[in-house]
Amino acid sequence: MRRHTRRIYNLCYRFTSNAHEAEDLTQEVFLRIYRTLATYRSLHGGFATWMTSVTRNLLIDHYRRTKRDRMTDSLDDAMPRLENKEATGRRPDQIALVAELGEQVQRALGKISPDLREAVILRDLQGLEYREIRDVLGVPEGTVKSRINRGRIELARLLEQMGVRLPNTP
Amino acid sequence: MNWTCEEIEARLSDYLDRLLEPGERSGFDAHVAGCARCAPLVGMVAGTVAGLHGLEPFEAPPRLHYRILDHTLGPRGRKKGMRAWLAWLRPLSSPRLIYGAASVAVTMAVLFQALGLEWRVPRLSDLAPSNVYRTTDRRVHLLYARGAKFVTDLRVVYEIQSRLRPEAEPQTTAPEQPSDEQRAPQKSPRKSDDQSSGPQPKSRRELDRAKDRTANLTTLACAVGGLPARSDR
Numbered sequence: 001m002r003r004h005t006r007r008i009y010n011l012c013y014r015f016t017s018n019a020h021e022a023e024d025l026t027q028e029v030f031l032r033i034y035r036t037l038a039t040y041r042s043l044h045g046g047f048a049t050w051m052t053s054v055t056r057n058l059l060i061d062h063y064r065r066t067k068r069d070r071m072t073d074s075l076d077d078a079m080p081r082l083e084n085k086e087a088t089g090r091r092p093d094q095i096a097l098v099a100e101l102g103e104q105v106q107r108a109l110g111k112i113s114p115d116l117r118e119a120v121i122l123r124d125l126q127g128l129e130y131r132e133i134r135d136v137l138g139v140p141e142g143t144v145k146s147r148i149n150r151g152r153i154e155l156a157r158l159l160e161q162m163g164v165r166l167p168n169t170p
Numbered sequence: 171m172n173w174t175c176e177e178i179e180a181r182l183s184d185y186l187d188r189l190l191e192p193g194e195r196s197g198f199d200a201h202v203a204g205c206a207r208c209a210p211l212v213g214m215v216a217g218t219v220a221g222l223h224g225l226e227p228f229e230a231p232p233r234l235h236y237r238i239l240d241h242t243l244g245p246r247g248r249k250k251g252m253r254a255w256l257a258w259l260r261p262l263s264s265p266r267l268i269y270g271a272a273s274v275a276v277t278m279a280v281l282f283q284a285l286g287l288e289w290r291v292p293r294l295s296d297l298a299p300s301n302v303y304r305t306t307d308r309r310v311h312l313l314y315a316r317g318a319k320f321v322t323d324l325r326v327v328y329e330i331q332s333r334l335r336p337e338a339e340p341q342t343t344a345p346e347q348p349s350d351e352q353r354a355p356q357k358s359p360r361k362s363d364d365q366s367s368g369p370q371p372k373s374r375r376e377l378d379r380a381k382d383r384t385a386n387l388t389t390l391a392c393a394v395g396g397l398p399a400r401s402d403r
Contacts, residue, residue, distance in 0.1 A: 001235065001238075002230075005230045005234060005238065006227060006228075006229070006230045007227075009228065009230040009234065010228050010230075013228055019231075023230075023231060023234050023237075026230070026234060027234065027237050027241060030238045030241075031241055031242060034242040098224075098226060101221065101225070102225050102226070105221060105222065105225060120222070124219055124222035124223060125225065145183060145184070149179075149180065149181075149182055149183035149184075152182070152183055152186075152215050152218060152219060153182065153211070153215055155218055155222075156211075156214045156215045156217070156218040157214070159218055159221075160214055
């Protein structure tokens, strides 16, 4: 339960860039899953993939619903806390650096189109395989690859414009 | 295979995700190595992907779990009656808390005993200002009296000890010391004789008094028994 909550919450936060909205959406996802659990078939893929599909549909609905409000949205609204377990063993300056980097990446993510954003989030932040992303998005695998590729390039260019220095590991 | 810059950009993710065939990969590498436009792009995107993979997940707020559970399984039932009290008391049953409470209780009992305070059920009249003043005044005076008595007792004990000490010293040191006249210059050569033998005249005086008493008694015994009087002095 906690593992799924964290995964769905992270997906929602990465997409919306707002902690409060991410909380509400995560709760909504679990409510919908609870109500429609009987309709789940293993044909839909793994349970995690199905959960991600439900989350993605809710995120798209939310995106369309809040399109106007988002014009004035700010990332400073609420940044959630980083995972404590992962952050242990690091110096405070390193923790601050990672947090700042995460915030800048989140800003850049919020600037690319939703199609590219969700593809990049699912691939590089959620660690899904191409076929899983295909199942979640309901588009051909070639489209998934293309979106991920364009999303990465666009994100890299945005980060460069913002002056963010990331580790160069070709 | 000769790669163009557009192909490099289109297949960049395949390259980074290691989905290219070995032949394709070498051609890709060869183009990037000699292309001033593609090399920075590949480095930039590779760095971005590595940065994304290195981002740490956010921690979901603990209240979110309870919110989800409340909305799916319904609100958690609250315990009633004795169970509610037991549930409330459960955190108090930790050994550390019990040990701490016992220590505080014992300390308070010792303090109350030492201060002479008496425990009784408080009454409403105890809160009247005159009663509060009277009680406080009484407590302060009692405390002062106890303190004064304690100090006086200490003083008496000290005086007794200081009187006993000079009498004990000559008895223990007398056989080892040759004489008062020889010892005085050795103890404090810088001081005069009167100063160096400060305590000695006192003991000598006491010895003289004892000798006088003995002489008087001897004289008295002689007078009573008809014996010739003898004086040691």
